[in-house]
Amino acid sequence: MTLLDMLPSMGRVAPGRLDPAIWPVTAHSDEEGRLCVGGVPLTDIADEFHTPTYVIDETDFRQRVRRYRRALRGVEVVYAGKSLLTTAVARWAAEEGLGIDVCSSGELAVAMAGGVRPSRIVMHGNAKSPEELREAVRVGVGRIVLDSCIEIAYLAGVARQRQPVLIRVTPDIDIHGHRAITTGISDQKFGLTLHGDRADVAAQRVLAHPILDLVGLHCHIGSQVTDPALYGEAIHRMIAAMADIRARHGVILTELNIGGGHAIPYIPGGRELDLDELARVIEDALDEACAAEHFPRPTLVVEPGRAISGRAGVTLYRVCSIKTQPGGRTFVAVDGGMSDNPRVSLYGAQYTVALANRHPMGLKQRVTIAGRHCEAGDEIARDVELPADLHPGDLLAVATTGAYHHSMASNYNMVCRPPVVAVKGGRARELVRRETIADLLARDRG
Numbered sequence: 001m002t003l004l005d006m007l008p009s010m011g012r013v014a015p016g017r018l019d020p021a022i023w024p025v026t027a028h029s030d031e032e033g034r035l036c037v038g039g040v041p042l043t044d045i046a047d048e049f050h051t052p053t054y055v056i057d058e059t060d061f062r063q064r065v066r067r068y069r070r071a072l073r074g075v076e077v078v079y080a081g082k083s084l085l086t087t088a089v090a091r092w093a094a095e096e097g098l099g100i101d102v103c104s105s106g107e108l109a110v111a112m113a114g115g116v117r118p119s120r121i122v123m124h125g126n127a128k129s130p131e132e133l134r135e136a137v138r139v140g141v142g143r144i145v146l147d148s149c150i151e152i153a154y155l156a157g158v159a160r161q162r163q164p165v166l167i168r169v170t171p172d173i174d175i176h177g178h179r180a181i182t183t184g185i186s187d188q189k190f191g192l193t194l195h196g197d198r199a200d201v202a203a204q205r206v207l208a209h210p211i212l213d214l215v216g217l218h219c220h221i222g223s224q225v226t227d228p229a230l231y232g233e234a235i236h237r238m239i240a241a242m243a244d245i246r247a248r249h250g251v252i253l254t255e256l257n258i259g260g261g262h263a264i265p266y267i268p269g270g271r272e273l274d275l276d277e278l279a280r281v282i283e284d285a286l287d288e289a290c291a292a293e294h295f296p297r298p299t300l301v302v303e304p305g306r307a308i309s310g311r312a313g314v315t316l317y318r319v320c321s322i323k324t325q326p327g328g329r330t331f332v333a334v335d336g337g338m339s340d341n342p343r344v345s346l347y348g349a350q351y352t353v354a355l356a357n358r359h360p361m362g363l364k365q366r367v368t369i370a371g372r373h374c375e376a377g378d379e380i381a382r383d384v385e386l387p388a389d390l391h392p393g394d395l396l397a398v399a400t401t402g403a404y405h406h407s408m409a410s411n412y413n414m415v416c417r418p419p420v421v422a423v424k425g426g427r428a429r430e431l432v433r434r435e436t437i438a439d440l441l442a443r444d445r446g
């Protein structure tokens with residue numbers, strides 16, 4: 001008889017589902033206390049692919065897309081590829097009926113290799129090069145979102161046939177979030193402010209060019225937005241701007257893209273943008289704003305990224321060492337860190353962490369999960385509760401790491417980037433292999 005059998009109350013977690021607000025929809029713990037995602041024990045993935053590894057639950061990704069399509073009927077949903085993009089992920093999004101937003105020739109190439117129709121691709125970026133614009137035009141991307149007047153000149157120089165474009169503007173809406181992800185205010189690098197005549201001058205230049213077809217306006221007010229009313233306010237300001245363009249230039253724009261930024265919870269109790277509420281706000285705001293301006297209702301487009309890919313992802317780490325500093329914190333060092341998850345050092349992001357390989361025993365302790373990199377700020381999670389019997393070799397799973405992890409990974413300290421492994425129906429499939437030292441040396445010309 002084990003100690004656990006004698007003292008069942010000592011922290012044994014009943015098998016079952018994990019909080020679906022944070023963990024992938026298929027996540028559960030089995031009889032042995034192992035966490036499973038997509039029907040695959042995470043220990044098996046760690047054994048086969050080693051650690052750190054990004055695990056992506058295909059079912060979770062697809063279910064989030066379907067939820068969007070059910071909630072936002074009549075709204076075009078374009079998946080923000082910057083949050084997570086591999087050819088398979090692009091294919092899932094396209095199969096579920098979404099377009100894809102890309103920000104570089106690299107993202108464009110991956111989306112195309114995933115079989116996304118170019119007409120369903122929206123090209124973004126605040127510093128597109130003439131080469132990137134030429135490539136976008138060559139493959140026939142459906143929409144190019146222009147961010148500055150010089151881009152209009154570049155695009156005019158490379159376009160050979162009718163090219164639909166939108167102009168990105170800032171409606172001056174402050175989401176009061178982290179400055180790095182607050183993009184709807186005027187004093188930041190994206191878009192053209194609606195104050196003064198900047199946006200109007202850009203519209204005039206596009207309209208003056210015979211094959212650039214100005215179809216609409218775009219804005220992205222920021223990320224981790226929990227209040228749907230902010231999108232309502234954006235719609236009011238954007239429709240007013242579209243009515244201004246009609247008054248000045250006699251053109252009726254037919255498309256309004258209000259970007260993404262829909263919040264998801266990363267820790268228990270964290271807030272999420274309510275999609276049903278968002279649908280109501282969009283309907284009401286469009287009705288009111290179009291009635292007030294006597295403006296025909298445009299097609300509305302949204303660009304969620306993390307709300308589709310974030311919860312599908314779990315990152316696996318192996319515990320390397322545990323150290324309690326006298327009078328200080330207990331540090332659990334793992335074999336990854338800010339090279340596979342820069343969001344903690346960038347935005348002070350918080351995460352939920354669980355022991356993934358066994359039942360915990362006994363009491364809990366409050367720890368900091370520290371990374372392996374040469375910076376004191378290299379942390380994955382602070383003040384998380386983990387079993388007191390945690391030891392080197394244990395496997396940890398960090399939830400909500402599908403978005404902006406693989407896509408933001410670096411080679412800091414010449415650490416190789418982790419693989420991306422998709423799970424579904426009890427099977428694991430490597431989507432992106434682990435980077436090797438040979439990959440790193442291949443770029444070094446000596």
Ligand SMILES: Cc1ncc(COP(=O)(O)O)c(C=O)c1O
Pocket residue numbers: 080082083101124220222223224259260261262303304305306307403
């Ligand atoms: C233009 C644009 N659209 C969509 C997104 C997606 O944001 P999120 O992943 O927070 O939904 C971003 C994020 O930076 C963006 O810049």
